[in-house]
Amino acid sequence: MAGLLWGQHQSRAPFASIASLLASADPAAAYAVQNELVQLMIPTEGPPKGYKIGLTSLRMQQMCGLSQPVAGRILERRIHRSPARVELDEFSRLGVESELCVILKDDLTGAASITIDDVARAVGGVAAAFELIDDRGADYARLDAVSLIADNSWNAGVVIGEPAPLGGRNDALHVGHLDGALYVDEQLADCGNSRDALSHPFAVVQWLANHLSSLGCALRAGDFVMTGSIVPTRFARAGVHYRFELTGLAPVELGVA
Numbered sequence: 001m002a003g004l005l006w007g008q009h010q011s012r013a014p015f016a017s018i019a020s021l022l023a024s025a026d027p028a029a030a031y032a033v034q035n036e037l038v039q040l041m042i043p044t045e046g047p048p049k050g051y052k053i054g055l056t057s058l059r060m061q062q063m064c065g066l067s068q069p070v071a072g073r074i075l076e077r078r079i080h081r082s083p084a085r086v087e088l089d090e091f092s093r094l095g096v097e098s099e100l101c102v103i104l105k106d107d108l109t110g111a112a113s114i115t116i117d118d119v120a121r122a123v124g125g126v127a128a129a130f131e132l133i134d135d136r137g138a139d140y141a142r143l144d145a146v147s148l149i150a151d152n153s154w155n156a157g158v159v160i161g162e163p164a165p166l167g168g169r170n171d172a173l174h175v176g177h178l179d180g181a182l183y184v185d186e187q188l189a190d191c192g193n194s195r196d197a198l199s200h201p202f203a204v205v206q207w208l209a210n211h212l213s214s215l216g217c218a219l220r221a222g223d224f225v226m227t228g229s230i231v232p233t234r235f236a237r238a239g240v241h242y243r244f245e246l247t248g249l250a251p252v253e254l255g256v257a
Contacts, residue, residue, distance in 0.1 A: 002036035005151055008136070012092045015136035017147045030149035031071075031215065037152055038073045046076030049224070052131055052155045053204050054097075054148075056197040056228030066145050069198070071208055072153030074226070078132075083253040084159040091156060092136040094236040096254065097229035098182045098244040100175070100194050100201050101129035101160050104225075109218035114209040119202040122219070125163040126175055126201070128244050128252040131226050132157040133233065158226060161244075161252035174248075176200040180230050183243040192230030194246065201227040 001018060008015075019025040022033070038048060052072045054060065080086070088094060105124025108114060134156035148154065166175070178194040198204050204227040209219050219225070234242070242254045 001033045001150065002040055005033070005037050006040045013136070014092075015138040015147075015151065017142065017144055018150055019144050019146045022146065025146050027145065027149060030146040033150040034072065034152050037150070038075070041075060041152075045078055048073040049076045049079060050074040050158070050226065051208055051219075051223065052153060052158070052226040053208055053228050054153050056204050057192070057230055059192070059196070059232055060229055066143065066148070068145060069204070069207055069228070070145060070149050070153045071211060072149075072155040074155055074158055074224075078155070078157035080157060080159045082159050082161045082251070083255070085255040085257055086132065086157075087257050088236060088238045091132075091134045091236075093134060094156070094256070095133040095135060095154075095233040096236050096242050097131040097133060097233050098180060098190075098192070098231050099129050099131055099229050100178065100180075100197070100227050100246060101127045101158070101163075102201055102205055102225045102227055103127065103163055104219055104221055104223050107218060107220050108205070108209045109213070114206055114213065116200070116202050116206055119205045119209065123166055123202065123205070125165045126249065127163040128161040128246045128249045129226060130159040130242065130244060130252055130254050131155065131229065132159070159252055159254050160224070162250035164249050175202070178246045178248065180244065180246050182231055182234070183245070184234065185241055186243070189234065190231040194227075194230060196230045197228040204228060
C-alpha cells in the first residue's frame with residue numbers, strides 16, 4: 001500500500017481514498033502504512049526530523065469534514081528556514097498553513113500518561129511557522145481520516161521562523177494565547193489564536209506524545225512539532241508572498257515562485 005501511495009506521489013496522481021483497500025480501515029492500519037511510506041521517502045527526502053499534527057482547530061476540522069487530529073512525519077530535506085522561497089510547480093496543489101512550532105529540549109517519555117506539565121518541562125522554544133501541504137487535488141467532501149493518515153497527513157515540508165526560547169511556567173502559559181495574523185502580499189488575510197489548537201499548543205504535543213507511546217515510540221530532544229493551523233489553509237498562487245505573525249515571535253515568511 002505504501003508503494004502504491006509513493007508511486008502516486010511520483011506520478012502526481014490525484015488523491016483518492018484507499019480505505020476500501022485496507023484489510024482493517026482503522027487509524028492503526030493507516031499509521032502502519034504511513035510508517036512504510038516514510039521509509040520509502042527517506043532516500044530522496046532525508047530522515048525524519050519532526051512531526052506535524054493536523055486538524056487541531058475547529059476551523060480546520062470543519063474545512064476537512066473530520067473530527068480528530070492526525071499526525072505525520074517531517075523529513076529533513078523538506079525543512080526550510082524563513083525567509084523561504086518554493087516553486088509552485090514542485091507540488092500538485094500547494095497549501096500553506098499558519099502554525100506554532102514547538103521545539104523540544106528534552107526527551108518526552110517514561111510516563112504512563114504524559115501530562116501538560118511534562119510537556120512544559122520538555123519544551124525549549126517555539127517559533128512561528130508554515131506547514132506546506134500537498135493534497136493532490138483532494139475532494140474534501142469525500143475525505144476520510146484513514147486515507148489522509150496513510151498519506152503522511154499530506155505533509156510536503158515546513159518553513160520555520162526564528163525560534164524564541166522558553167524560560168519557565170509563565171512563558172508556557174503565555175504560549176497558550178498568542179494572537180496570530182496571516183498576511184498575503186502584505187494584506188491581512190486571516191486571524192486566529194494559538195489556543196485554537198486543542199485549547200493550548202502543549203495539549204497538541206501531549207496528544208502526540210501519548211499517541212507515539214501507544215506505538216512504542218517517543219518524542220526526543222531536538223524534535224519539533226507543528227501544532228496545527230489556526231486559520232484555514234490558503235492554497236498558494238505563484239508570485240504571492242505569505243507572512244505569518246504570532247505575538248512576540250519573529251514572523252515567518254514564504255515566497256512562492
